[in-house]
Amino acid sequence: MAENNAVKQMIGKVFLDIADAIKTGKFGNRVKVGLTTLGSEHGVENLVKGAELAAKNAENFDIVLIGPKVNTNLEIVEVNTEEEMHKKMEELLDSGYIQSCVTMHYNFPIGVSTVGKVITPGMGREMFLATTTGTASAHRVEAMVKNALYGIITAKAMGIENPTVGILNLDGARQVERALKELNANGYKINFSESIRSDGGAVMRGNDLLAGSVDVMVTDTLTGNIMMKVFSSYTTGGSYEALGYGYGPGIGEGYDRIILILSRASGVPVVANAIQYAAKLAQGKLTEVAKAEFAKAKAAKFDEILKSLTKDAKKAPAETETVTAPAQEVVTGSISGIDIMDLEDAVKTLWKAGIYAESGMGCTGPIVLVHEEKVHKATEILSQAGFVAKEGDIC
Template sequence: MENMEIKKLIGKTFLDISEAIQSGHFGTKVKVGLTTLGSEHGVENLVKGAELAAKDSSDFEIVLIGPKVDTELEIVEVNSEDEMHKKMEELLDSKYIASCVTMHYNFPIGVSTVGRVITPARGKEMFLATTTGTASAHRTEAMVKNALYGIITAKAMGNPNPTVGILNLDGARQVERALRELDTNGYKVNFAESMRSDGGAVMRGNDLLAGTADVMVTDTLTGNIMMKVFSSYTTGGSYEAMGYGYGPGIGIDYERAILILSRASGSPVVANAIKYAAKLAQGNLAEVSKREVKAARAAKLDEILAGFTKETKKESSDEEVAMPEKEVVTGSISGIDIMDLEDAVQALWKAGIYAESGMGCTGPIVLVNEGKMVEATEALAKAGFIAGSGSPC
């Protein structure tokens, strides 16, 4: 009997050594927390997800924070959601756990979460930036921050140069201009190219399904809806069966690695979220965040963001701008935000160029005479309506 126990011990020792060599992690494993109160599917659903993750936990350990249950996993016992989140924060701040997965957690303004999904068209993983929280009260400023948060998360997950696409929403062109300015100033942004024939960094629905970009930038409410669709389109919505959850809360100067699950998340998503949390901890998420924020600020991030919210003097809307003589307008200039479209037309009229507003296949466009495309594009760029040259649809 003793010989059998010795053989088991020797076997486990060699297995541990083998796993350490394969994973590249030696010594103490990282500990990942999971809070177990608050799910629409009960405590058992969360514990089952943790036990599924534990089967693949060669380089991390799981700590449950919640009521006592029948499991071999470590439990820090609490009996209410308020107590649970306080204990979670205490364990994170003391470094007893490196990251934690939870539900219904209130982040401060400035922090939003980066989800991780598997796209249905090609089975490609994609980061949705962002899915819960609020990076800024100003929508466009928030989306620029969301892009940075997505890049931070992708890099912490081991992708050194993630591609970035911007979902075709109101404000997308302003976000693109800001990111291109950041790139010009020295903070590298690796823009994705849409799979559609006209390309560009502004992504359409096809790109969402195919996972064209590693990081898909969106406003948080849209990102939240997309997370729910990607996670539960096969189940009718009441049970999220796929993906990795709503992801880590990222923010400038925010250090806690707290990942969010929906109350509708099923045990497969719970398991994946725990693995997501473990890998982010191993990738030193907090350090990556500090490094990337520092680099972005060196490229004038703060000044670019201030440009969205500062008070600017605008021409009175009552000012009469004479319309130039009408011309045939078959040339189209894209890259203008819907909210700026009529102002862009007025700016061209003021410059003596006849223009009309329209809606192309990629969004808002300004229509001008083909012979005046270069002149009109330069005028719009000088006035700050576009980042560069427009392109026909």
């Protein structure tokens, strides 16, 4: 009798799957998304409710809970500790039983960081924050350049063929911009966005964060993590994350699991959205997209560009060398695109070349001021020394 009931249930599920495929018009792309249910500050029930909410709006995906037994119609793979839970999650992913999974407090290897997805309060636009947890590299600028690629990969897997990219105006942003423009010039095409501010540019300000001026906002992980928390819980006081899609999938070269991260403070709506995010990434074949994008980036000398960032490529005067400023003159010409950490070295490099220069701060960041007739010569010198892009960045 029990065997007959099991067979009937299996047949019933097959017919339900066929009916669902006919209804949605999608055949052969159904996936299973896992959700681990231990570790939330709001309890197991919070996560289960999020999963049940996602199931109501499920489009061609099923949900598998990984955690203790609870009262739900969703499938459960029963475990009782966080350690056992993550081990089982990895086992289910590696076996192919589930294609992606949403979890909390999971440690990625160095080189892997997560791309979050938020809803910006200014215009209600969806935006990818690259990145929000994990560590792409111990070197800040190298990590941000990698984060840009990770964000592009995620956006493409989500169906955005040519995502717009902007770089948040942080320390190192100009170096990141130069590196990405070099990658673009080498053949890996990047669709740089323009700031909504009147002076434009690919370096984004806080206004752009609120408005969602780009599809992919490149940042360092710690800043991205803070912004993720602000965007998701600014309406609740911080203890309950109510908006957005969570901290997103771990991306890295050679990483072949689709694991998305939630905060322990993530509430029911974010849990539901994160599950839908995970399903679409699996259906969009994230790991295959990543492999293809890494191959294209490497063909455009991605590795060489990264190496140039982690060595002292600038030819600034030695710290022990005394450089005297040339005779002072009126400085009305400006050169931007210089990282704030390099500003004084850039000025001294021009002094050594016989050009009087001063440091300053423009509306988009640090600038070097020189006589307007010497802007092009000064830019050429700074370019050769590695302070600005090869084509210069003159304003």
